[in-house]
Amino acid sequence: MAETKQDRIQLNRGLAQMLKGGVIMDVTNPEQAKIAEAAGACAVMALERIPADIRAAGGVSRMSDPAMIKGIQNAVSIPVMAKCRIGHITEAQILQAIEIDYIDESEVLSPADDVYHIDKTQFKVPFVCGARDLGEALRRIAEGAAMIRTKGEPGTGDVVQAVRHMRKINRQIHELTALRDDELFEAAKELQVPYDLVKSVHDNGKLPVVNFAAGGVATPADAALMMELGAEGVFVGSGIFKSGDPEKRADAIVKAVTNYKDPDMLAKLSENLGEAMVGINADEIQTIMEERGK
Amino acid sequence: MKIGVLALQGAFIEHEKMLSSLGAETTEIRQKKDLAGIDAIVLPGGESTTCGKLLKDLGILEPLKGLINNGLPVFGTCAGEILLAERIDGKSSTYLATMPMYVKRNAYGRQLGSFDTTADFKGIGEIPMCFIRAPYISSVEDGTEILAEVDGQIVAARYKNQLAISFHPEISGNTAVHQYFLEMVEQTDTLNIRQQAS
Numbered sequence: 001m002a003e004t005k006q007d008r009i010q011l012n013r014g015l016a017q018m019l020k021g022g023v024i025m026d027v028t029n030p031e032q033a034k035i036a037e038a039a040g041a042c043a044v045m046a047l048e049r050i051p052a053d054i055r056a057a058g059g060v061s062r063m064s065d066p067a068m069i070k071g072i073q074n075a076v077s078i079p080v081m082a083k084c085r086i087g088h089i090t091e092a093q094i095l096q097a098i099e100i101d102y103i104d105e106s107e108v109l110s111p112a113d114d115v116y117h118i119d120k121t122q123f124k125v126p127f128v129c130g131a132r133d134l135g136e137a138l139r140r141i142a143e144g145a146a147m148i149r150t151k152g153e154p155g156t157g158d159v160v161q162a163v164r165h166m167r168k169i170n171r172q173i174h175e176l177t178a179l180r181d182d183e184l185f186e187a188a189k190e191l192q193v194p195y196d197l198v199k200s201v202h203d204n205g206k207l208p209v210v211n212f213a214a215g216g217v218a219t220p221a222d223a224a225l226m227m228e229l230g231a232e233g234v235f236v237g238s239g240i241f242k243s244g245d246p247e248k249r250a251d252a253i254v255k256a257v258t259n260y261k262d263p264d265m266l267a268k269l270s271e272n273l274g275e276a277m278v279g280i281n282a283d284e285i286q287t288i289m290e291e292r293g294k
Numbered sequence: 295m296k297i298g299v300l301a302l303q304g305a306f307i308e309h310e311k312m313l314s315s316l317g318a319e320t321t322e323i324r325q326k327k328d329l330a331g332i333d334a335i336v337l338p339g340g341e342s343t344t345c346g347k348l349l350k351d352l353g354i355l356e357p358l359k360g361l362i363n364n365g366l367p368v369f370g371t372c373a374g375e376i377l378l379a380e381r382i383d384g385k386s387s388t389y390l391a392t393m394p395m396y397v398k399r400n401a402y403g404r405q406l407g408s409f410d411t412t413a414d415f416k417g418i419g420e421i422p423m424c425f426i427r428a429p430y431i432s433s434v435e436d437g438t439e440i441l442a443e444v445d446g447q448i449v450a451a452r453y454k455n456q457l458a459i460s461f462h463p464e465i466s467g468n469t470a471v472h473q474y475f476l477e478m479v480e481q482t483d484t485l486n487i488r489q490q491a492s
Contacts, residue, residue, distance in 0.1 A: 011408045011409070014305075014408075015408065017339075017465060019304075019341070020304060021303040022344055040343070042341040077343065077400060078341055078343060079427065099406050101404050101405040125405060125406060254344065254348070255348065258348055259352075
């Protein structure tokens with residue numbers, strides 16, 4: 001049976017559904033990947049430098065070395081994701097060629113194109129993209145993204161942007177569901193997105209793809225907060241391997257996401273985790289990554 | 295009839311919706327205490343390493359294993375199939391290990407190897423099957439019945455009250471396998487099982 005584009009969309013959105021309720025961890029080498037897997041990560045993001053170090057180093061940040069990504073693919077059995085620059089079609093093709101499980105077209109790297117995102121419908125491998133509001137989320141989905149995450153402000157350890165984005169997207173979804181059918185055309189115009197996607201959100205009360213939180217999550221309480229606010233899972237970038245005891249922190253964040261509604265358990269999980277990443281306040285930084293790609 | 299759905303990680307909400315659409319009551323299992331009073335349990339798709347670790351760390355594994363061994367009906371999809379397997383190819387450890395079969399994880403490779411197909415399911419007929427980084431059952435032991443095969447590989451099997459499948463009816467919209475499972479539950483004296491376990 002020949003596979004249609006619709007089949008592939010379902011399979012790729014489906015993989016994101018399997019990741020729900022889980023934690024996806026940034027790792028920079030096979031040893032970290034194994035720690036993440038043992039701690040219960042549902043996937044890992046392979047990258048040469050975690051966002052905090054990208055921020056510290058400055059300069060142009062690009063796709064990681066495929067050999068480094070393959071090393072991580074060989075080290076673990078869980079899905080492996082990797083980042084390409086916004087609009088960098090060729091980096092995405094390279095990641096597909098090494099059979100990555102998910103591509104993150106990411107604002108954490110330096111954008112390769114300041115106008116166009118990748119036409120993700122041309123790929124068999126699924127993509128996850130960042131979004132700060134419903135318009136961005138639906139534009140990325142129209143381009144073929146099979147999963148959405150908040151942008152947050154990566155590498156800061158400050159969760160405020162992720163909270164803002166998650167609240168905004170969910171508020172806008174609620175607002176859409178309250179509209180009359182004949183008001184949806186105008187809503188599509190205002191959001192600058194296709195009508196069909198607006199109609200889908202209006203009818204179902206949710207995005208047509210899974211929505212994770214990302215950016216600035218540093219503690220089990222941060223991860224649980226994002227779940228409380230409606231995230232379907234959590235990406236943790238710098239928060240784990242920039243902390244004092246990565247194994248213990250990773251383990252605690254995984255359990256906090258599963259039991260985010262149980263404060264007694266969250267209290268136990270938050271004990272004696274060692275030093276959290278130092279962090280910088282998101283309003284004290286020079287490079288605002290969340291504004292890349294709209 | 296109250297069906298527990300293991301809600302540690304993965305696509306558990308999809309199972310809850312499908313079971314609700316068939317008229318069954320569902321409850322999420324996140325901790326040991328949530329096992330009280332359930333008539334059956336669904337182990338959803340997700341990451342088996344994640345779900346397996348949480349099962350152990352949260353103290354759910356042993357009581358759940360006891361319930362299943364006493365006859366509590368269980369339905370495992372994809373990662374759930376791996377949790378049920380007595381042996382996992384290439385791994386020395388197992389999880390619930392209540393079902394006499396061997397499984398192979400990521401048997402079709404990475405995400406590019408994920409696929410849709412249709413195939414015959416014994417007792418149901420031809421149904422759509424969606425495989426996402428799926429395992430297959432590499433062999434079954436005596437007493438485990440093969441229910442479906444795709445390209446010569448076993449993708450569904452049953453052993454007493456345990457049903458394991460490699461694919462994802464919960465996202466393809468076809469309710470036939472869930473209906474099959476609910477009929478299995480209806481034929482079971484679950485009150486007796488709970489009393490034995492306690």
